[in-house]
Amino acid sequence: MNSTIEAVAPTTQTQKVSVAGFLKKNLREYGMLLSLVVIMAFFQYMTDGTLMQPLNLTNLLLQNSYIVIMALAMLLVIVAGHIDLSVGSVAGFVGGLAAVLMVEYQWHYLPATLVCLLAGAVIGGVQGYFIAFHRIPSFIVTLGGMLVFRGLALWLLHGQSIGPFPREFQLLSSGFIPDPFNAEGLRVASLLLGALVALAFFYMNLRERANKIQYGAVAEPLGFMIGRNVAFSAAIVYLCYLLASYKGMPNVMVIMFALMMFYDFITTRTTIGRRIYALGGNEKAARLSGIKTDRLSFYTFVNMGVLAALAGLIFAARLNTATPKAGVGFELDVIAACFIGGASATGGVGRVMGAVIGAFVMGVMNNGMSILGIGIDWQQVIKGVVLVAAVFVDVYNKNK
Amino acid sequence: MDAILEMKGITKRFPGVVALKDVNLAVRPGEIHAICGENGAGKSTLMKVLSGVYPHGTYEGEIRFEGHEQRFDSIRDSEKRGIAIIHQELALVPLMSIAENIFLGNELTKAGVIDPEATHRRTVELLKKVGLNESPEELITNLGVGKQQLVEIAKALAKECKLLILDEPTASLNENDSQALLDLLLEFKTQGMTMIMISHKLNEIARVADSVTVLRDGSTVKTMDCGEVPINEDEIIRHMVGREMADRYPHREPHIGETVFEVKDWTVFHEQHEDRKFIKGVNLHVRKGEILGIAGLMGSGRTELAMSIFGRSYGRHISGKVLLRGQEIDVSTVEKAVGHGIAYVTEDRKGYGLVLENEIKHNISLANLPGVAKWGIINEGQEYSVAKEYQKKINIRCPDVFQYVGNLSGGNQQKVVLSKWLFAGPDILILDEPTRGIDVGAKYEIYCLIAELAKEGKCIILISSEMPELLGMADRLYVMNEGAFVAEMNVADASQEKIMRAIVNAGKTTHE
Numbered sequence: 052m053n054s055t056i057e058a059v060a061p062t063t064q065t066q067k068v069s070v071a072g073f074l075k076k077n078l079r080e081y082g083m084l085l086s087l088v089v090i091m092a093f094f095q096y097m098t099d100g101t102l103m104q105p106l107n108l109t110n111l112l113l114q115n116s117y118i119v120i121m122a123l124a125m126l127l128v129i130v131a132g133h134i135d136l137s138v139g140s141v142a143g144f145v146g147g148l149a150a151v152l153m154v155e156y157q158w159h160y161l162p163a164t165l166v167c168l169l170a171g172a173v174i175g176g177v178q179g180y181f182i183a184f185h186r187i188p189s190f191i192v193t194l195g196g197m198l199v200f201r202g203l204a205l206w207l208l209h210g211q212s213i214g215p216f217p218r219e220f221q222l223l224s225s226g227f228i229p230d231p232f233n234a235e236g237l238r239v240a241s242l243l244l245g246a247l248v249a250l251a252f253f254y255m256n257l258r259e260r261a262n263k264i265q266y267g268a269v270a271e272p273l274g275f276m277i278g279r280n281v282a283f284s285a286a287i288v289y290l291c292y293l294l295a296s297y298k299g300m301p302n303v304m305v306i307m308f309a310l311m312m313f314y315d316f317i318t319t320r321t322t323i324g325r326r327i328y329a330l331g332g333n334e335k336a337a338r339l340s341g342i343k344t345d346r347l348s349f350y351t352f353v354n355m356g357v358l359a360a361l362a363g364l365i366f367a368a369r370l371n372t373a374t375p376k377a378g379v380g381f382e383l384d385v386i387a388a389c390f391i392g393g394a395s396a397t398g399g400v401g402r403v404m405g406a407v408i409g410a411f412v413m414g415v416m417n418n419g420m421s422i423l424g425i426g427i428d429w430q431q432v433i434k435g436v437v438l439v440a441a442v443f444v445d446v447y448n449k450n451k
Numbered sequence: 452m453d454a455i456l457e458m459k460g461i462t463k464r465f466p467g468v469v470a471l472k473d474v475n476l477a478v479r480p481g482e483i484h485a486i487c488g489e490n491g492a493g494k495s496t497l498m499k500v501l502s503g504v505y506p507h508g509t510y511e512g513e514i515r516f517e518g519h520e521q522r523f524d525s526i527r528d529s530e531k532r533g534i535a536i537i538h539q540e541l542a543l544v545p546l547m548s549i550a551e552n553i554f555l556g557n558e559l560t561k562a563g564v565i566d567p568e569a570t571h572r573r574t575v576e577l578l579k580k581v582g583l584n585e586s587p588e589e590l591i592t593n594l595g596v597g598k599q600q601l602v603e604i605a606k607a608l609a610k611e612c613k614l615l616i617l618d619e620p621t622a623s624l625n626e627n628d629s630q631a632l633l634d635l636l637l638e639f640k641t642q643g644m645t646m647i648m649i650s651h652k653l654n655e656i657a658r659v660a661d662s663v664t665v666l667r668d669g670s671t672v673k674t675m676d677c678g679e680v681p682i683n684e685d686e687i688i689r690h691m692v693g694r695e696m697a698d699r700y701p702h703r704e705p706h707i708g709e710t711v712f713e714v715k716d717w718t719v720f721h722e723q724h725e726d727r728k729f730i731k732g733v734n735l736h737v738r739k740g741e742i743l744g745i746a747g748l749m750g751s752g753r754t755e756l757a758m759s760i761f762g763r764s765y766g767r768h769i770s771g772k773v774l775l776r777g778q779e780i781d782v783s784t785v786e787k788a789v790g791h792g793i794a795y796v797t798e799d800r801k802g803y804g805l806v807l808e809n810e811i812k813h814n815i816s817l818a819n820l821p822g823v824a825k826w827g828i829i830n831e832g833q834e835y836s837v838a839k840e841y842q843k844k845i846n847i848r849c850p851d852v853f854q855y856v857g858n859l860s861g862g863n864q865q866k867v868v869l870s871k872w873l874f875a876g877p878d879i880l881i882l883d884e885p886t887r888g889i890d891v892g893a894k895y896e897i898y899c900l901i902a903e904l905a906k907e908g909k910c911i912i913l914i915s916s917e918m919p920e921l922l923g924m925a926d927r928l929y930v931m932n933e934g935a936f937v938a939e940m941n942v943a944d945a946s947q948e949k950i951m952r953a954i955v956n957a958g959k960t961t962h963e
Contacts, residue, residue: 266832267839268853322820322827329817332806339764339795339803340818340871341785399808 083392083408086441090412094419101422102415105297108290113224113369115414116303117142117362119407121381122388123314124358126406127351129389130318132331132398133182133189135355136382137196141174142363143378144204149364150213150373153220160220168360174200175356176349183348197382205375214372224369227299238299245291245300248308249284256280303365310358315403327351331398384413387434391441412437453518455480455645456501456614461512463496463505470496471510472670478614483636483646485656488666488691492890494649495539497666498616502536503529516614533613537603539622539649543591550574550587553606577605582635595750597628604635615639616647621655622888625748625916626951633659651888653684665690691891699895700923703902707926708739711910712793712879717771719759719934725767730756731935732771737879737910742901744925744942745914746950752934753914754798757881761795762788775879789818794877796868798884798914800861804868807857811849812838814856814867819875841870845900862893869900880904881912886920898924918947932957 094102101107121138128135145167152163178196182189215221232239260276271279294300318324329337330344338344362381367373392409394401413434420430454477463471471493478484486494500510503523514521516532523529526536543552550570559569574587583601591599600620607615617636621629636646636659650656656663657677664674665687673690675682688699719730730752737743745753758765760773762785773782775791782788788795797803805814815838816823823834838852847866849859856867865885872880882901886894901924905911915921921928921942928945930938930953937957940949 262832266835268835268851320828320831322824322829325813325817325820325829328809329806329813332808333802335803336806337817339761339785339797341762341789342817343784343786395808399806 087408087412098422105293108293111418112304116307117365118384119410121362121385122406122410124355125385126389126401128355129394130331130401131327131351135193137193138359139378139381140197140200141359144200145360145363146367146373146377147204147207154213160217171356171360172353175353179349179352183345208375212372212374221368224365226302238295241299242291242295249287253280318403387438457515459513463510474671481643482661483659485660485663486649492666493669530610535607535610535612536616539619541599545592548588553609581605597624614645618649657682701899701902705926707741710736710738712737713774715772719766720768729934740905740908742905742911742925744921744928746921747931751931753931792878794872795881796872800868805856810853812852815870818871862889879910883914
């Protein structure tokens, strides 16, 4: 009745799971990654190999880093059951603030950066205060914030562009990690770093699997896990090789990667992460379980503000100038990235890695379509269709 | 007499599950036909097949209504033939009026425009029929559940129905409203309407039903005619669970110790209406190893009392003292209350108890995450073992604890909520309607668990609307009415009549 599953009495299941069965169960997670690979292959073919050329790949990473970084925080906001429409304006405003401090007032880049990040936290805090403690819908508060900070950005910059930034600050976006090896035509350090990361992943996966077996949970089949990791490592090393054959790994990629790992860990392994999912899944149940739901909502917005500020800094450093128009429409890309990555609009569901993949799906499409010379008109149509299609497939699969 | 409705050999499959196996049902015209069975027995599925929610072709078997074979493709089809269904969860739009709700999707129109006069006139007629004295313009949100149920019935009547299906019509009603509703159904019967009623409440079935069909595990077990022999509740239960149930409640020998938990002069004001005193100076105490029952009608303030004590989760301007082993304690937030060893198991497990789209193990650890974590990092191995332990200990039926709670049946969901709070390690457990909407077998398991907890020396506060349950489980009872305790009695001296009398008498004095 009610299509509930009345299972038979619990049996101790055998730990062996077939590869096909495991794949089917985790189709959703791998499906996302697979579609990114397919989209990349498609554009690689259509652009006669331009997409994966070292120069273009480096640009692709740089162009999407700020979207990815904001998507990390946006995922938490969405999982908590809220939305933040103001991130583009906040990023623009903070970029302007950085320019005023560093260019007009000649501040050193370090204190200026800190003040900017702090400003992001305060902005997120103010919006979060109204949302969490006064229960004003986040859509409304951040819609207001979107207007307010766009306006403040205009006011701060007097409607003009301010630049250039100090050289050290520019390195945030245009710098690459140093290479002590000085090999001909190849940044060995970048390649090594990539290989190291791949190895670390392999090790962590192995450990996790061993752990699962130890406490008797169903683990993925060994052969499958090795195959998956080999493919994954090969991909990472190959990408790093491509980057290494140009200028190496961009600084911003290191930041982005570190943040990705950090937020993945927070969401999957810590009590804070667990509580955010519970809050978004059922706020009343979470509150009655002793979770301070208001405070948690508040902090997700503070966090969003900080990462939006960081994204604003990176964007400003990349353009080497702050413009009042910086960050227009970012919020749409960021939110789309989360939803393409499988987050639920009602909260409680979504993964950090999904949001990252979602951001790159959008990024690769932007980049590929630009190379192909598709006009901005059709680009938007296609992106819109892909967003709805991705969520449709997700929901359809879930209801099946 | 020929049957007005015959369902023959109905089989309905879902991926991986056979929900109905060769079910047969025959309903005579003008009777009240009760269908009972445990949760998961297939009652609702059968009604969904009948009403066209599952269209013809998705099931096997034949439906004959008024002598003709019927092939419904949708609810609209079955409604056209005069079959109306009232679901367990009320499906009214809260911010629309009674009249708008009654004719929703079925609007009375003149040249394509809604005809307000006709709507008003028809609504007044219908409301009179169901005995509801409200203006058709009244918004649904201003009505109590009992009255909303009557609006649902009026809505069904508006569709000129010949066969009315009621799915647990009294599930959310209090005693008085339930009785009134049953009287109404009996009156409809005299007017020649045929009804199918799904119910867990055997005393209600005994009161109104002319025949009873029992389903178990998706099959018809037995159809009983009540005209010849009066209904035997125990026989129905036996057919439902497929075994003799000698005792509906476990036998226990209470070992009651000293007073552990006390609430003194507890006063709470209504959450929305600030100036309305909702809980009026309640005093209670529970002793070690004691099961304390709180009886009362729905709306008497039992849940609000419990939630206001549990971290001020309900109400405003709360005053009064809470004492643990003689010392006053601060229970102003849920966290503090849990810290003092208080747990509250909600009456509304889907709304307040569970995160449905989370795994079983995540739900079990939720109220005590530090118990499975170090420096804020969750030890998943430990969390898994904890969940497994509770799965075994209180028999949560599921393939593994990775499953989403949303996929479990009501009884198993309730066990997950209980596990969550047991893992928090409480000394005082407030159980609010712990067996609501779950089947007889699972109920018994939960009673055993409660008895076990009391034996371990925990204090149990059991809130329940089912008086037999209180009389069967509790050691001592408070009777609550309109926000105050109006009587206290030992279970040995208590009876359903005494409880009801206490409520009725209290009602008289306050209204004089």
